[in-house]
Amino acid sequence: MVSRLRPLEVTFEIDNRSYKLGNSIPITINLTAARPIDIRAGRVDLVCEEVYAETFTVTGPTIYQSSGRSAPRAQVPRTVTKRHKETYVHSDVVFLTDTHLKVGESEVYRTHLDIQEDLPPHSGSATLKWVLVVLIDIVRARDVRKQKTVKVTI
Numbered sequence: 001m002v003s004r005l006r007p008l009e010v011t012f013e014i015d016n017r018s019y020k021l022g023n024s025i026p027i028t029i030n031l032t033a034a035r036p037i038d039i040r041a042g043r044v045d046l047v048c049e050e051v052y053a054e055t056f057t058v059t060g061p062t063i064y065q066s067s068g069r070s071a072p073r074a075q076v077p078r079t080v081t082k083r084h085k086e087t088y089v090h091s092d093v094v095f096l097t098d099t100h101l102k103v104g105e106s107e108v109y110r111t112h113l114d115i116q117e118d119l120p121p122h123s124g125s126a127t128l129k130w131v132l133v134v135l136i137d138i139v140r141a142r143d144v145r146k147q148k149t150v151k152v153t154i
Contacts, residue, residue, distance in 0.1 A: 007037045007141045008101070012044075012134050018151040022117045025150065029109045029134060033101035038139040042096030044113050045133045046150070049087045052126035056080060084122075091116045096136075115152065123154055 009032040019025055027044055059075045095111035113132070120128060130152040136144040 006144070007035050007138060008033055008039075008136060008144050010134060010136055010144045010146050012132075012146060012148070014132060014148065014150065018153050019115060020153050021115055021119070024112045024114050025132070027095075027111050027113060027132070027134075029095065029111070030106065031101065031109070031136070032106045033103060035103055037101050037141060039096060039099045039101065040137040040139055041094060041098075042109070042134070042136045043092055043094045044111065045089045045135065046091040046113055046115060046152075047087060047131045047133055047147075048090040048120050048152075049085065049129040049131070050120055050122050050126040051083070051085050051129075052122045054082050054084060056082075086122075090118070090120070090130075119154060128152075128154070 010029065012027055012029040014025055014027050025046075029042070029044075031039075031042075056079075057077050058080050059077045091113060093111055093113045095109050099107075101107065120126065130150050131147050132150045133145060133147040138144065
């Protein structure tokens, strides 16, 4: 059975500064159990959201009708812009595996997430948003997810 109540309180802290690709983000994670729980894994993901536009030309018929005669329709090129929004995990780190916490027990974990040096695929033409996400996979309960926006410069 999966519990609907939150069995675990999760908070985390990071330095409020700008990071660059290749830097390491120090993270302090606090876990407090509301009941006895078993944790499969805990990880931190650095999620990148890219918003960009793609412009291309398509050819299609004109929007007029002839006066009852069959006439070939002219093919007219037009410019179309399509907006894309892509989200993916850029970097991640596992900081916890196979752990049991008792009622009221609090644990503090310190870890570092190394930001990969790979540029996002559309970094030259996209607006980028970076989010740090802490995910806790709990046995027989809802997983816990907490997130904060982080500044990453390219």
